[in-house]
Amino acid sequence: MNTTAAILERLKPHVNRQRLVDTARRLIEVPSPTGAAGAVSDRLAEILAADGFEVQRLAAGHPTAPAVSIRLESGQAGPTLQFNGHLDTVHLPFVPPAVEDNRITGSGASDMKSGIAAAVEAVRVLRETGALPAGSVLLTAHDLHEAPWGDSHQLDNLIRDGHRGDAVLLPEPLRDVLPIAGRGSATWKVVIRRPGPPVHEVMRPRDEPSVIAAAAELIARLGRLEDELRTTTHPVCGSASVFIGQVHAGEIFNQYPQQAWLEGTRRWLPGTNPGAVAGDFRARLDRLAAETATAVELRWMMIRDSFALDPAHPFVAAFQRCHRAISGSVLPSGPKPFVDDGNSFFALGGVPAITHGPRAGGQHTVSEWVDIEDLVRIAWLYAATAVEFCSEQPRTRRMPDAGPEKVGPEKI
Numbered sequence: 001m002n003t004t005a006a007i008l009e010r011l012k013p014h015v016n017r018q019r020l021v022d023t024a025r026r027l028i029e030v031p032s033p034t035g036a037a038g039a040v041s042d043r044l045a046e047i048l049a050a051d052g053f054e055v056q057r058l059a060a061g062h063p064t065a066p067a068v069s070i071r072l073e074s075g076q077a078g079p080t081l082q083f084n085g086h087l088d089t090v091h092l093p094f095v096p097p098a099v100e101d102n103r104i105t106g107s108g109a110s111d112m113k114s115g116i117a118a119a120v121e122a123v124r125v126l127r128e129t130g131a132l133p134a135g136s137v138l139l140t141a142h143d144l145h146e147a148p149w150g151d152s153h154q155l156d157n158l159i160r161d162g163h164r165g166d167a168v169l170l171p172e173p174l175r176d177v178l179p180i181a182g183r184g185s186a187t188w189k190v191v192i193r194r195p196g197p198p199v200h201e202v203m204r205p206r207d208e209p210s211v212i213a214a215a216a217e218l219i220a221r222l223g224r225l226e227d228e229l230r231t232t233t234h235p236v237c238g239s240a241s242v243f244i245g246q247v248h249a250g251e252i253f254n255q256y257p258q259q260a261w262l263e264g265t266r267r268w269l270p271g272t273n274p275g276a277v278a279g280d281f282r283a284r285l286d287r288l289a290a291e292t293a294t295a296v297e298l299r300w301m302m303i304r305d306s307f308a309l310d311p312a313h314p315f316v317a318a319f320q321r322c323h324r325a326i327s328g329s330v331l332p333s334g335p336k337p338f339v340d341d342g343n344s345f346f347a348l349g350g351v352p353a354i355t356h357g358p359r360a361g362g363q364h365t366v367s368e369w370v371d372i373e374d375l376v377r378i379a380w381l382y383a384a385t386a387v388e389f390c391s392e393q394p395r396t397r398r399m400p401d402a403g404p405e406k407v408g409p410e411k412i
Helices: 003-014 017-028 038-050 109-129 153-160 211-229 274-292 314-327 341-349 372-391
Strands: 056-058 067-073 080-086 098-100 103-105 136-142 167-170 178-182 184-193 241-249 259-268 295-304 333-336 353-355 369-371
Touching: 003 109, 003 314, 003 372, 017 038, 017 103, 017 109, 017 372, 038 067, 038 109, 038 136, 067 109, 067 153, 080 109, 080 341, 080 372, 103 109, 103 372, 109 136, 109 369, 109 372, 136 153, 136 372, 153 341, 167 341, 167 372, 178 314, 178 341, 178 353, 184 211, 184 274, 211 241, 211 259, 211 274, 259 274, 274 295, 295 341, 314 353, 314 372, 341 353, 369 372
Parallel strands: 080 136, 080 167, 167 353, 178 333
Antiparallel strands: 056 067, 067 136, 098 103, 103 369, 184 259, 184 295, 241 259
């Protein structure tokens, strides 16, 4: 029996399916829209404290919902593997948890309270088995992940303050590819106004600009920008993009509206300066305002910068060995289709981050679900990866108060 197989054999009996499901259910049953995850953070802290872990609560600039953190030490010098997740959910009607057959449903079931529960179970398994040979495992959970209600500043502060590992696993529901590159992203809202009041359409001044016409012109210009962006492609991520998801104007059918607004996203490729992207967008709006005689306001929210992962990093090798032993194959490399906390770990701390979570669906809808058996697999895989990674990285981990390590491109 090889080393990886022996590790897996040792860990698997300790993954407690019912305990994992109960943890997920107890997290899901506490509503936690972004910005208001204090109660569910308290619930997770209570669960971990009841399990005998020493829990830290870290405000990190968001005192209404301090982040939750525990650390499992091996007692030997070595690196720290971090399990990280967000406890907040998108702002949709709350759906309570339900367990039926092999699925858990409810708000946050797939995105990503069940994934956090699997990470918690992995730490329990490591403690029960004493299998961690060196270093430590750090588990963190936080608020302010989901945009546009959150801007990630709580996690960003944790990373900048040095409360991070040497590598991180994130149980977002992406399971069939190893994401090695991803685009950066911002959300935008454009409000177009004219000077006069709203009036009946037959009373409108003929020389007054039309905010609907200006909005239509902006839609056309952004369509042409999308065509331009598609001409340049990244070998993994494809092309940059601009997307319009909402267009609104007017109050009733025959009122000449005073304002119109549009909202969407702008995504850019690795190696692109996010400031330049924002500046270009503003310049386009300035030209539109001048040419349509309207006032144009931009609300730009930076979500995450772009992401990259070196497939040759020892952390990736440790993860892939465990994945192959459990699932029968290594994961193919590919793009990260969304932005997540891994982008922040990479951009702010130079930390290699792997996004890998359970089979799940319904993210950002009221119909979230997660496969329980695959949650068990995630707990097993995370625990095994911690043992593998810490076995082969005999170096002293960074202490939380040491501040972010400066990591150059040659190290990532």
